[in-house]
Amino acid sequence: MEQSPEKLARPGMPALDAILGQAFPALDDGFVRLVDYMGNDAAIVQAARVSYGAGTQQVSDDRGLIRYLLRHRHTTPFEMCELKLHVRVPMDAWRQWIRHRAASVNEYSTRYSVAIDAAQRTAPHAWRLQATGNRQGSEGTLDAGAGAALSRQEEELHAHARTVYEERLAAGLAREQARKDLPLATYTEAYWKIDLHNLLHFLALRMDPHAQLEIRTYADLIGREIVARWVPLTWEAFLDYRLGAVSLSRIETAIAAALGRGDADAALALAREAGWLERTVAGELKRHRERAECEEKLAGLGISVPWRS
């Protein structure tokens, strides 16, 4: 393998250098701040090319290669880039965040230091209602009048919890125990470092509309303000092949293919075989989650399903 002539400076990205150290505000009192990074789109290409050796001369260009790698779920070249952030997040959202195990973390210690004196507050118009279709989601908001009462109640609870915390400290209690009844929404801070492959996985899950609003706010910021500036070719490919992609199952593919060749009977048979077409005694189709997902995906492709006609 021929050795390419070497650059004598670390690979960088001027558009990202321009925001080094800058804090992007999130929620009422949080932020995401870029601390450091390693690599760029060119570093991904460089790593992929060590795999391909001389053969890569045929691969046209960087953009094409990055798109190919992401489309075909090659992962290791994207691991060659790293991002390090300083974040300030409610512990409640941090509990979700920390579940992404492939990251390095140093979190503010409330054993060692007095807890940050801030918990996430909710504006009167920002109280979200329980979703009905999705047990773990929210939809719509409470009217602002009722919301105002909840916001006052929240403020009182925060004050109560903080007073208890401070009285415990004043009584000489260990910080590790005094903190035990702080609200989950208390802010924490952390250095969070992750490679680009795992970051994209984090973003795919946490930018998803089903992710909880709080962590989604952070994920959106990281994606649109930071990753988009850092690795623009990878970001474009991520939007095309990951965030904007649709996966069709074996059954969905077979149904779409049957409908594509105009064979509604075959499509119906496939759906029936999958157990999707059971009906109530009243003759209504029973609710079936997988069938509903299929209908939504096919509608997105402009295909209407025969059991609805």
Added chain:
Amino acid sequence: MEQSPEKLARPGMPALDAILGQAFPALDDGFVRLVDYMGNDAAIVQAARVSYGAGTQQVSDDRGLIRYLLRHRHTTPFEMCELKLHVRVPMDAWRQWIRHRAASVNEYSTRYSVAIDAAQRTAPHAWRLQATGNRQGSEGTLDAGAGAALSRQEEELHAHARTVYEERLAAGLAREQARKDLPLATYTEAYWKIDLHNLLHFLALRMDPHAQLEIRTYADLIGREIVARWVPLTWEAFLDYRLGAVSLSRIETAIAAALGRGDADAALALAREAGWLERTVAGELKRHRERAECEEKLAGLGISVPWRS
């Protein structure tokens, strides 16, 4: 959360117990042997239900829940199951195998012990030709006459390499150095332990037709002989939602949707904008890998593309 009454035996799977210790032969001298396992389909369901708490009473049945989890790429419940295999594999294939980092491995040590006296042999009809379309694949085989010559040549090289190895040992050389020129195809053995989530990822990559034949042989055995017996509901879902699934990119989805509503012009505009429709001076469409992939996927859905008509 209500505490379910406890089982007093470890969860098992009789169909898998029946093959404990059994070696499934692979290649000319390799095998896959089931050593131990933990969990079953019910353990996946049980772990998922701790997440959902009382709410899960609404989720219909085990099969439905497992299919839902796999379809929506929930991963942690599948991590609750573990498989432990004893495998015998050419080092050449093992070099690919070991790249799956989320596994525990104890490999036979040729520092400590004399190397296994076997290297993978190739039958006269089994010499594969370089693929033309895919730089890293093979297609078709050499005719058996030419193959026979290669097989004899292979045998001589194996004998030569083994003789050198044994003469080095006889001269008192350290095993760690004597082994240095053994053929890559020399067999090694290992205990390999992995959780079901990561195993399914391994299988999705290594059962793929683009995987190299050798490792694909092992992956097929592990999937069809072992996983299918172990967690039949998960295996069925894996075939439906992973192995048999098709992913459409944002662009492919938009083109399919345009065609679905009969708007070929919009589809052409999308393809043009994506840079897919450049033509040679002779007026032919230039080769474009992503466009070709799109054509193949849409054909699979019974959709014909307007730039081909």
Added chain:
Amino acid sequence: MEQSPEKLARPGMPALDAILGQAFPALDDGFVRLVDYMGNDAAIVQAARVSYGAGTQQVSDDRGLIRYLLRHRHTTPFEMCELKLHVRVPMDAWRQWIRHRAASVNEYSTRYSVAIDAAQRTAPHAWRLQATGNRQGSEGTLDAGAGAALSRQEEELHAHARTVYEERLAAGLAREQARKDLPLATYTEAYWKIDLHNLLHFLALRMDPHAQLEIRTYADLIGREIVARWVPLTWEAFLDYRLGAVSLSRIETAIAAALGRGDADAALALAREAGWLERTVAGELKRHRERAECEEKLAGLGISVPWRS
């Protein structure tokens, strides 16, 4: 490598089977419950022996091999065993627990279900004072009279926080948002699965006297009630080579060696060179953390240091 005759049942451990499903209580309302496991001491030996091949005939016995492996920090054979627990833990302690990334976790979801109606309560005699020597520890307890007032205050805060939570739910708020001000000490539950190597690392850190009392309570239970029954040879080796071991740094070793040969001057020179012997204007040795650690370790070996005499 010769193939050993196969056992036809999964390796097990009767002493552990006897406590399958049993919940060991922890704190006021928590528990650790054994759900499943894989492997035993013999499985560790078996995996190590695949590495050594025929050569292992010389290694005397299972106990000796396990002790050798643990003493020399071999890790992969211990990864061959897995433990799966069901735990109930205050979220505050769970925040520390979840930092161990090499585990698989399914946690009770307070997005999906109503939060568990219990937060860790503190008895009047159990309020711990801030340690003076160690910024992140506790030592001693508050007198029970003052403690009783704190316990009442804790109870009021818990009641307040729970009332707010339930009023939010009654107002139709999404569970994912309603939970935001629950106390950190609210109990959560999880399935937690980890291999033995990583479990021993968890235990070494969390059974340490510097670990916070709450998580130490759980670690002690897991170690002494479960691991000790499961893999008694490994547990014995862990106590000897890990929990009970002392590590001497290069400098400490050199000082001890100098003192061992009676050369106090050399020992003093080493300490001085390391910057350990600076004095205040009053002639007192300045505080020096590393020197203090050295003094404590050498005292444990019956060696007295010359700068103290």
Added chain:
Amino acid sequence: MEQSPEKLARPGMPALDAILGQAFPALDDGFVRLVDYMGNDAAIVQAARVSYGAGTQQVSDDRGLIRYLLRHRHTTPFEMCELKLHVRVPMDAWRQWIRHRAASVNEYSTRYSVAIDAAQRTAPHAWRLQATGNRQGSEGTLDAGAGAALSRQEEELHAHARTVYEERLAAGLAREQARKDLPLATYTEAYWKIDLHNLLHFLALRMDPHAQLEIRTYADLIGREIVARWVPLTWEAFLDYRLGAVSLSRIETAIAAALGRGDADAALALAREAGWLERTVAGELKRHRERAECEEKLAGLGISVPWRS
């Protein structure tokens, strides 16, 4: 937590920048080349301080903090630094290297490209003899005359294997199959990226005198030429607390303490209880590996054992 004023450039290390892109030769035809890095000693300190918050004002200086962190096996701050290397290594050594799972790797693909035309050659004086005390090591070398014969034999085998490889390619065989009988010592290349915590673990294992010479050569280069320039405070601490440290087991500590207070009988009783003092019929102490290790460690501390007198 107060926000420190931000630097507007990425943290770097001039001494490391000076060798960016430089290849350090290893073995007869290998190298280690620094491609990129992230972080420095100050970044470790910065990450540790986010944990400690305002409390850290008391921690004296960077050097002291880094030494404290490494001495007490804090790991996460060291994960904040990353190193990316381009290496050229015999596959035989790479098989050991790749076992370190916490790294990101892109390796030269011999499926995609023709294999590198070089295998590690051994000079006449460099043939190592099998160690007698250690089954998996080497000690001493063959005399150069006998070595010259082995070197010629090695050259012939390399030529034979390469000829077979090239004839297979000429016959149109797939590269993925043609490579199967290349010698294990064939060179490969890779980009290898790892964080500093995991790198130190790699170095502790692979710079150890028991590591195989080939990989030790690379580890020494990475440690002494690269890490020492990159994070000098961490490197110094690593030498003091890791490479140069000695770990005493519970039993060894108890024996040393008994001897320290002059109680040889207690020391003998401890050794006897541990099963270390069994004798042959001739009255000689039987070989006992753990006792021998203890004797060596105590001798290093200037302590002589009573069973030898």
